[in-house]
Amino acid sequence: MSQNNKNRIALTGGAAAAEALKQIEPDVMAVYPITPQTTIIEAYAKFKADGEVATEVIEVESEHSAISACVGSSAAGARTVTATSSQGLALMNEILYIASGMRLPILMVVSARALSAPINIHGDHSDVMGARDAGWIQIFSENAQEMYDNTIIGMKLAEKTKLPVMAIMDGFNTSHSVENLEILSKEQVQKFVGEFAPEKYLLDVEHPVTFGPLALQNSYFEFKVQQEEAMGKATREYLKIAKEFEKLSGRKKDFFEAYKLEDAEQVIILAGSTAGTTKDVVDKMRKHDKKVGLLKINLFRPFPLKEIIAVLKDVKSIAVMERAISSGTYPPIYNDIVNGLYQAGENKNIQSIVYSLGGRDIFAKDIEKVFEDLINDKITKEIKYIGIKE
């Protein structure tokens, strides 16, 4: 233990999220069970049963109602959280847009999982990628430590920007893996997130407000553009809050993690738990003088396009590895990166890769092969699928 007030503790990603939520101690949490998220709400129910939190926990009858109750609670003026996965997030879809359109600072922990059909309970990013246009800030976590951190950062970011936030970890890979992590004290977390003091809220009966009016051709457009301006500003706000958290925790926080990128010629870009294995591969290949590196996405929406493209300036070739398909086109992060490179006037060789859908294992050798292909210029315009049976 290097600094004061720090505890080391072994937790799964789910338990780490629950611990962060306990320290935040929101006013209201609306929940519905779904694998692999359920461990979070079970842990929280135990905190509540043991009198460790005063949070009003609403056990609703569906995820649609979970997010709907969150909309009501947040509009009412209460600090509000929920958690979900996969089909649950898909079921919430309609209300995700309403939460962001009403500018409600709801925090949602997502244990990212594959979408049916066929049904599969294991990790990938199909669910959160499907929600990427819903007006929510999205932050990916590599491991339990980052899940803990992003839950706390996410709560503050939501309330500062008046935009809802998804703090995301990989289902099972992170949510069910025990790791050793460092947690803050409850006092530190409480001080960091501060009081929630909305300007306008339903329970302020002296100043009645109408939430969710009908806006027609003469006003709807302005609402949506203003919302998008807020999303744009959230990029800076994220960095500010992430740096404050860095100061508090001693853990480096940024839009992304640039792992051995300074002189890198071949780079993998990805988000989530595979970053861990990729770093090992980078270390190993670096020992053989291969100039490889990793860019791990933390903040995904809003997408810090310029900052990402800036660190890729001297890179020769890139592989964007994703755990989601965007049916009929290239996957989401690839599209964002290509867009950024084009805007910067840079023409780089870039490979789109889809891997690990539905929890399919990915190994160090697979990632090494991705780097080797980049080194040997085996780059195509086709999407490559890693580990798919012939």
Added chain:
Amino acid sequence: MNKELAKNFASGHSACAGCGFPAIVRAILNESPDPVVVSNATGCLEVTSTLYPYTAWKTPYIHSAFENASATISGVERAHKALRKKGKVPKKIKFVVFGGDGGTYDIGLQSLSGALERGHDFVYVVYDNGGYMNTGNQRSSATPYGANTETTPVGKESFGKVEMRKNLMEIVNAHHIKYAAQANVAYLNDLKKKAKKAFETEGPAFLSVFSPCTNNWKFPTSQYVNIAKLATETNFWPLFEIEDGKYKINWATEKPKPVEEFLQTQGRFKHLFSEKYKPTLEEVKKIVQDEWKKLVDKTE
């Protein structure tokens, strides 16, 4: 307009002349002893009262979506509980949902059931006009047997809606709530009495209120109260309460008026009076009689 009457719901909204719900909303909200927060399902009431930048609501109001007004109020009600404990919201507040029959019987039924089962302290009000009127008169599960709607049109091989109305009051009662009542906009004093009881009830209370639709039932705007009155006088829409599971009828007569007197006031039932649809008319009459008898049996 009478300021006291419009203290929660102002004039200037764009509901049709001859629509039942403005009177329903005012009568109910004005019975609350405490400030009220309203959650409203998507529908006629919502679109005619919240056209940005105006609002008819002088009380805090939230419209989220069509099917989730009960889940939304669940969040508001629990937020109130949490913030009251913290001393951030000193006042007692009442919580009310308004939904049409589409948003209640159909798409919002799960959300309603969840909120009733969880026991939130709120009053749910369905203004029942027997169909999706905001989208132009499609059938709902509250549309009466034999009614002519855009999705159950009368044609060579169709007499209108084939199915009976869903018995929502029984479904609501199955949640063991303390108070549920059926009311009618034409009987305002009865409605107010029921609203008062609903507000006094701890936990969920439910009001089902008959609300004629001039546009899609097709009758002159001046007639909505008369038509609503006929609905009760013919036993088409009985007034009753369910208190702690016990049924009580609030209005009855030895000699109810013939159902035809109610049906013939509206374009949606016009076809029932031609020779061809005589059997359908007979079936409507039988349904009304049978349902009334079943209700009476429940009171014994």
